Amino acid sequence: MHMKTTVLDLKHKKGARLVMLTAYDFPTARLAAEAGVDVILVGDSLGMVVLGYDSTVPVTMEEMLHHTRAARRGAPATFLVADMPYLSFATPALALANATRFMKETGADSVKIEGGAEVLPIVQALVGAGVPVLGHIGLTPQTASALGGFKLQGKDEANARRILDEAVALDRAGCWGIVLELVPAPLARRITERISIPTIGIGAGAQTDGQVLVFHDIVGLFSGFTPKFVKRYGEAGMLIKEAIERYASEVRSGAFPDEGHSFGMNEDVLKRLEGGDAKK
Ligand code: KIV
Numbered sequence: 001m002h003m004k005t006t007v008l009d010l011k012h013k014k015g016a017r018l019v020m021l022t023a024y025d026f027p028t029a030r031l032a033a034e035a036g037v038d039v040i041l042v043g044d045s046l047g048m049v050v051l052g053y054d055s056t057v058p059v060t061m062e063e064m065l066h067h068t069r070a071a072r073r074g075a076p077a078t079f080l081v082a083d084m085p086y087l088s089f090a091t092p093a094l095a096l097a098n099a100t101r102f103m104k105e106t107g108a109d110s111v112k113i114e115g116g117a118e119v120l121p122i123v124q125a126l127v128g129a130g131v132p133v134l135g136h137i138g139l140t141p142q143t144a145s146a147l148g149g150f151k152l153q154g155k156d157e158a159n160a161r162r163i164l165d166e167a168v169a170l171d172r173a174g175c176w177g178i179v180l181e182l183v184p185a186p187l188a189r190r191i192t193e194r195i196s197i198p199t200i201g202i203g204a205g206a207q208t209d210g211q212v213l214v215f216h217d218i219v220g221l222f223s224g225f226t227p228k229f230v231k232r233y234g235e236a237g238m239l240i241k242e243a244i245e246r247y248a249s250e251v252r253s254g255a256f257p258d259e260g261h262s263f264g265m266n267e268d269v270l271k272r273l274e275g276g277d278a279k280k
Contacts, residue, residue, distance in 0.1 A: 018210025029074030
């Protein structure tokens with residue numbers, strides 16, 4: 001029997017190069033699971049790559065619940081993290097109510113929360129209630145404008161120290177892992193050495209305990225701005241567009257549907273039908 005990955009398994013995988021990928025629906029979660037990713041993240045990047053918003057701020061709890069359920073159906077046995085959307089964890093009580101919905105209504109294994117010192121009481125409340133929490137520091141897209149936009153974080157000593165301290169505090173507060181987004185590689189390495197839980201980097205260099213990227217970015221499905229840290233491993237967008245163009249062209253030329261894609265009918269039935277029509 002295949003045993004499902006637990007938070008403890010992931011904690012023990014510090015140093016093991018964990019692979020995390022976002023997925024937001026049944027087919028992509030299934031492909032990610034079949035490809036053997038360790039952790040699926042239903043990120044609130046959903047808002048930008050699937051729903052067409054220009055930031056993650058408008059994403060709602062209902063949207064996240066809907067997509068997390070679909071991803072779970074596609075990957076029933078993979079460790080699955082649901083991102084808590086903007087302001088859904090503004091107070092410990094609200095965070096607990098919303099995290100409870102993710103755990104009970106979607107089958108998620110963990111939630112993810114963006115933020116440093118300001119979210120410590122929330123992490124403590126959730127972990128205390130038994131909800132596994134993945135932290136997320138450095139560039140936090142929900143509050144990117146307060147951080148000066150989508151920019152490298154922790155370049156100067158004060159900010160680097162603050163991010164390091166936040167990582168230590170989130171570890172102590174009970175997170176099972178921390179996403180480090182858009183921080184210098186040497187800072188990510190220092191944090192990874194300093195804390196006991198896995199770090200999962202995105203734009204944070206190679207010396208974290210794992211990596212995460214957005215599905216649409218790696219397969220070439222997102223045509224918006226692509227940051228330097230994204231690597232494209234496929235051109236699915238081009239393939240899909242070509243397929244749609246061929247379909248449209250064959251419909252217009254009459255080449256589709258051909259006999260191989262149509263259904264015939266018993267000749268007698270057809271004759272009677274046509275005869276019946278003729279009598280009218
Ligand atoms: O929402 C998301 O996809 C994320 C990852 C980029 C870490 O938070």
